[in-house]
Amino acid sequence: MDMRSNAFEITSMPDPGSRYCKVGRTHCFYFNKDGIPLITVGPHWPIMCITGFLILLITGIFLGYICPKVGKIDLIVGCLIFSITLYFFFAAALVNPGIVIMSTQMKSRGDFNSSMEKICTECNVIREDFTEHCKKCRVCVEEYDDHYSLLGKCVGKNTVKYFYGLLVCALCMLVFIVTTLFFRFKDKL
Numbered sequence: 001m002d003m004r005s006n007a008f009e010i011t012s013m014p015d016p017g018s019r020y021c022k023v024g025r026t027h028c029f030y031f032n033k034d035g036i037p038l039i040t041v042g043p044h045w046p047i048m049c050i051t052g053f054l055i056l057l058i059t060g061i062f063l064g065y066i067c068p069k070v071g072k073i074d075l076i077v078g079c080l081i082f083s084i085t086l087y088f089f090f091a092a093a094l095v096n097p098g099i100v101i102m103s104t105q106m107k108s109r110g111d112f113n114s115s116m117e118k119i120c121t122e123c124n125v126i127r128e129d130f131t132e133h134c135k136k137c138r139v140c141v142e143e144y145d146d147h148y149s150l151l152g153k154c155v156g157k158n159t160v161k162y163f164y165g166l167l168v169c170a171l172c173m174l175v176f177i178v179t180t181l182f183f184r185f186k187d188k189l
C-alpha cells in the first residue's frame with residue numbers, strides 16, 4: 001500500500017510562499033520557494049517566552065544598573081556577552097531546526113519506494129539517517145539533537161550550532177554575573 005497517497009488527506013500542506021502553517025504541533029512561518037519554513041515556534045512557546053523574558057530582565061538589570069557602577073570595561077564586556085547570548089537564544093528558539101515537510105520532500109525526491117524507505121508512521125515522511133520524530137512537537141527533525149522546553153522546541157540540523165553557542169554564552173554570562181556582583185559589592189563584604 002502506498003502510504004503517501006492518503007497522507008495528503010491527514011496532514012495540512014503548506015504552500016510555497018505562504019506565511020503560516022501548523023505542522024504537527026509546531027507553528028511554522030514564512031515558507032521559502034521550496035516550501036521550507038524559515039521560522040518555527042514550538043509547542044512550548046510560553047516557556048520559551050518566559051526564558052527570553054528572564055534573559056532580557058537580567059540583561060536590563062545588569063547593563064542598566066549594576067555594570068555602570070562597576071566601570072566602563074565591565075559595561076562593554078557585559079554588552080558583548082548579553083548581546084551574543086540574546087542572538088544565540090533567539091536564533092535557537094526561532095530558526096527552523098530542520099523539520100521535514102512532506103510536500104517538499106516528495107517534490108525534491110520525486111519517486112520513492114515506500115517498501116524500501118523508513119517512513120515515520122506519525123507524520124508520514126521518509127525518515128533518513130539521523131532524522132528522528134519528536135513526540136512533543138509531532139514532527140520529524142533532521143539531525144535531531146533533543147527537545148528543549150526552555151527553547152519551546154527541538155534542536156536539529158539548522159539550530160545545533162546556535163544551541164551550543166548559547167550554552168557557552170550562558171556559562172560566560174554566569175561567570176560575568178558573579179564577577180560583576182563581586183566587584184560591585186566587594187566593599188560591603
Ligand SMILES: [Zn+2]
Binds near residue numbers: 121122132139140
Ligand atoms: Zn515523524
Ligand SMILES: [Zn+2]
Binds near residue numbers: 134135153
Ligand atoms: Zn520537539
